[in-house]
Every structure is written in C-alpha cells, then in structure tokens.
Amino acid sequence: xxxxxxxxxxxxxxxxxxxxxxxxxxxxxxxxxxxxxxxxxxxxxxxxxxxxxxxxxxxxxxxxxxxxxxxxxxxxxxxxxxxxxxxxxxxxxxxxxxxxxxxxxxxxxxxxxxxxxxxxxxxxxxxxxxxxxxxxxxxxxxxxxxxxxxxxxxxxxxxxxxxxxxxxxx
Numbered sequence: 001x002x003x004x005x006x007x008x009x010x011x012x013x014x015x016x017x018x019x020x021x022x023x024x025x026x027x028x029x030x031x032x033x034x035x036x037x038x039x040x041x042x043x044x045x046x047x048x049x050x051x052x053x054x055x056x057x058x059x060x061x062x063x064x065x066x067x068x069x070x071x072x073x074x075x076x077x078x079x080x081x082x083x084x085x086x087x088x089x090x091x092x093x094x095x096x097x098x099x100x101x102x103x104x105x106x107x108x109x110x111x112x113x114x115x116x117x118x119x120x121x122x123x124x125x126x127x128x129x130x131x132x133x134x135x136x137x138x139x140x141x142x143x144x145x146x147x148x149x150x151x152x153x154x155x156x157x158x159x160x161x162x163x164x165x166x167x168x169x170x
Contacts, residue, residue: 010115011057017101031091034084051118134164
C-alpha cells in the first residue's frame with residue numbers, strides 16, 4: 001500500500017487553471033526540507049467522483065522520494081524528520097499560494113478525501129465548524145454549508161485552517 005505525502009487540489013471543472021498550474025509546478029525549483037532539496041514530480045491529474053458521484057478534476061503534486069511504496073518513486077527515497085517534513089509542507093503551501101482556480105486544497109499524507117466538498121459536508125461538518133481540519137484551503141467562492149469561523153486569509157481569494165505539524169516520513 002502506498003502512503004503519499006502530497007499537495008492535492010480540487011479544480012472542479014476548471015481545465016484552464018489545471019494547465020496553468022502544471023506550468024507553474026514544472027518551473028518550480030526543489031523545495032527545502034532541512035539539508036535536502038526535494039524536487040516535485042510532474043503533477044498527476046485525474047477526473048474523480050465526489051461522494052455524490054459528480055466528477056471533478058483532481059491534481060496531486062508529489063515530492064520526489066518522500067512517501068512510502070509510491071510507484072513513481074521506485075528508485076528514490078528520503079526519510080525526513082518531523083521538522084524537515086514540516087518545512088516541506090510549508091514549501092508546498094508556498095507553491096499553492098502561487099496557484100489559482102482551485103476550490104479546495106490540502107497538504108498531507110493521502111489528503112484526497114479532504115478536497116471532496118460533498119464528503120466534507122456529509123462527514124466532517126463538525127470539524128469544519130471547529131476549525132480542526134488543519135491545512136485545508138478553501139476558495140472564498142466555495143460554500144460548505146456550515147459556519148467556519150476559524151478560517152483565516154491564505155492567499156488572494158482563499159482562506160484556510162492554518163497548517164499544523166506533520167508526521168514523520170515512513
């Protein structure tokens with residue numbers, strides 16, 4: 001089973017924004033993580049179904065060699081301390097701040113479920129209200145059906161529940 005540390009974004013049906021994001025990621029330099037400089041794989045884009053069986057475009061930006069049993073990392077592996085992983089996470093959020101056109105985004109270990117707005121509304125409304133989905137970035141135009149008083153500005157047009165410490169690499 002693969003365990004992936006990544007930045008995942010829900011782009012709805014915004015194909016143009018996905019293409020812009022691909023260009024930004026391709027030109028982005030490696031991210032610092034302690035003594036390491038971690039490159040990024042080419043973004044993976046797929047059409048996935050939300051919890052109501054409606055399609056959306058999902059982009060995954062995966063740092064090279066950080067996950068566990070990640071197929072695209074067969075020959076590359078780096079074990080990061082919690083502090084190094086936090087620094088990498090902060091770098092991924094810095095990259096995210098340069099992107100636009102997405103609805104929801106999250107950095108973490110396999111965070112795909114957190115960019116599904118239907119899943120968030122159905123299963124995690126209490127955590128949205130409490131502000132405990134740390135690192136979740138929400139476009140100001142997205143309505144999740146519950147008050148979220150803990151959201152703070154992230155980037156132009158986006159709010160977030162600020163990132164908290166990550167877990168160490170596997």
